[in-house]
Amino acid sequence: MTTLALTLKEELKAARQHEMAAYAGHGRPERLTTALRQCVDRILSQAWHDYGMPERSALVAVGGYGRGELFPYSDVDVLILLPAPPNAQEQAQLEEIVQLFWDLGLEIGHSIRTIDECLSESAADITVQTSLLEARLVTGSRGLFNQLVVKCREAMDPQAFFLAKTLELQQRHAKYEDTAYSLEPNCKESPGGLRDLQVILWVAKAAQLGDSWRKLAERGLITPTEARQLTQKERAFKDIRIRLHIHAKRREDRLVFDVQTPIAQSLGFKNTETRRASEYLMQRYYWAAKAVTQLNTILLQNIEAQLFPQPTCPLAINPRFNEVNGLIDIVRDELFTDTPSAMLEVFLLMEQRSSLRGMTARTLRALWHARFGIDAGFRRDPANRALFLSILQAPEGITHALRRMNQLSILGRYLPNFRRIVGQMQHDLFHVYTVDQHILMVARNLRRFTMSEHAHEYPFCSQLMANFAQPWLLYIAALFHDIAKGRGGDHSKLGMDDARRFCREHALSDADTALVVFLVEHHLSMSHVAQKQDMSDPDVISDFAALVKDERHLTALYLLTVADIRGTSPKVWNAWKGKLLEDLYRMTLRVLGGEAPSADRELKNRQDEALKTLRLYGLPEHAHDALWQQLDVAYFLRHDASDIAWQTRMLYNRVNADAPVVKCRLAPIGEGLQVTVFIKDQPDLFMRICSYFERKNFSILDAKIHTTRNGYALDTFLVTEPNFANNYRDIINLIEHELSRSLSSDDALPPPRKGRLSRLSRTFPFTPTVDLRPDERGQYYLLSVSASDRNGLLYSIASVLAKYRVNLHTAKILTLGERVEDVFLVDGPVLQHARSQIQLERELLDALHA
Structure with a gap:
């Protein structure tokens, strides 16, 4: 690096650091961006002249730098404008000056063109045309620069430019899912952010309608009040972007979870008993983005009316x-x-x-x-x-x-409590929308159940909704089911009171009011029963039937539950959860229809259905006897008839097999793989199987653990992995071969890996919990664990259970975005002693914290 470059670099660095330090005192975005631009202008101009660049050429600022504002770590986009194409000597000099600019420590975006080349490039690329629209002379030939401005203005087609930029805006909004309410928005690119404001000024300037909010107000395109609002919102977004750059010490425009708290604190927000400082910041951000989106719609329509009368x-x-x-x-x-x-x-x-x-x-x-x-x-x-x-x-x-x-x-003004949750974040590790957007997503999902064009998505829900009178009652329940989030206390109970008041004020009948209130109060109950309780237990179904009371309440709760889970996050819903909910619905409906829960009848029905399937495959009439004689009632109640038939086909002639039997198929639910393991029982079997799946990065959605009368383990797992759909045959063969070999080995298992927590889990840590208590009959224990999700977590739990010789009978694996809530049915001598129970719980907590 030359002496000139070193000198200028140090001077620029000192000037920029001085201005950024001063920002903490004055907090005026325009003052900082202008000062940073002036610093760069001065250094680039000095470098240009000291390097002896030809007087006939010009150094032109374009893009945001051309607009006259420069954020702390933004790119510096420049155009070296030439009167004619350079010769070899001039080309070498140009390359040297560009290298000098880089040596100054700037992120340079550069182009070297003549006026004709600029016009040609801008005609082919709307991005170049936009960049030139904001061109500003830094140093060099003003005459050449003025020629460029005139030529660009003459070449500008305001109508075509408007259409191109609005199409670009729509594509960008689609990239961000058409919502400003992402929990980690990009303050520059997300809907309602700085880029939306820039688009307005670009199309207005191209149409010569004005290049500032004040001038647009003078032309009558917006009111003076709206101009002030846009100025305030723009200043707020610039302030956030500046603080992001300074905090990250690099170009960073995303308000990711990691930085929300420090940015909020720098703006003076503080934690309260019910909300984090970051939540106040983000709610303020969403309200601003909402206002920008609304005002932009008005402005774009007005500009369009001017351009396309x-x-x-x-x-x-x-x-x-x-x-x-x-x-x-x-x-x-x-x-x-x-x-x-x-x-x-x-x-x-x-x-x-x-x-x-x-x-x-x-x-x-x-x-x-x-x-x-x-x-x-x-x-x-x-x-x-x-x-x-x-x-x-x-x-x-x-x-x-x-x-x-x-x-x-309007919605928030009509429902004041709804207004309180507009833009309110949810840090529960599985919601990916703000509370108001989640509520509207749930209402959308319910609405889709009524539309024939969406019937293929959830046919059973669409069928139920088609026969459900007054679906609008479900929309009311959707509006209120989470309306009390963030108030403190049980949001279901608080929301229930709001819903009851609304129904009475709007003169709903007592029956309709009771339904809406029930749905809001119990909107989490069905998912809790389906995902955490043993649905093979007739008492569980009887209790749930007593809760819902009749078919109308059951159907309404089922539809709301599916819509609610689908509206949390794309990661939360899966086909397995859908099957659990549908199974619970059908079993409860039979009880409500007068059929008393009967384990014997259910066992007989499943066995008969499984035998019908086996006959289709040509199995001899009594081929199943040897296997079924080793299976107890619990096995038949915990497996579908299709699973029983499939496992019988695989195992009927291997009841006393010496080697492990591992069979795998595409799961009947349409998602993931079903893996059955049949092997002589051993203490660390569940741990060994989890170890294999952990090494393969497979996610376990469900596990059914069963021990036959002749001492064999018959375990069934539902696993998933992103590439199953592409090469499931190869994966099936791999699992059957490798898992069999692993189970035949006596090799010591590796210790559980300490999988990395996701960025969301690190930013909003979830305190792990372990709850161990006997079931109602005192025969088994229910072990419930909750923790932030990570690779190898289930293997870590299995390792502790194996160490204490705890027998596992069934496992319900529930993943809620970045959080897991698993329930295990267990027994073992260690559970009979209070002291050993406490030791087990402590080690489980240590494993969950690892």
């Missing part, structure tokens, strides 16, 4: 609303102020008229500003209550209506 031929809908070019429009600006109920009526009309694809900018603006008129008096008005129920009862458009109402803050 269309004749307006209002079609009267009623005395209050018109249809204008497929959008609903208010007949006068003061409508929502004069007739507040119209703030709900507009959403009902959009549900009723499929030709309406949105609202005009005038309607959006009026609605946005009039939302504060939804007060206690508005909410008490019987006409408004009827309108709100009509929105939920509409035959179509419900999901869109609820999302629009939330986006425009």
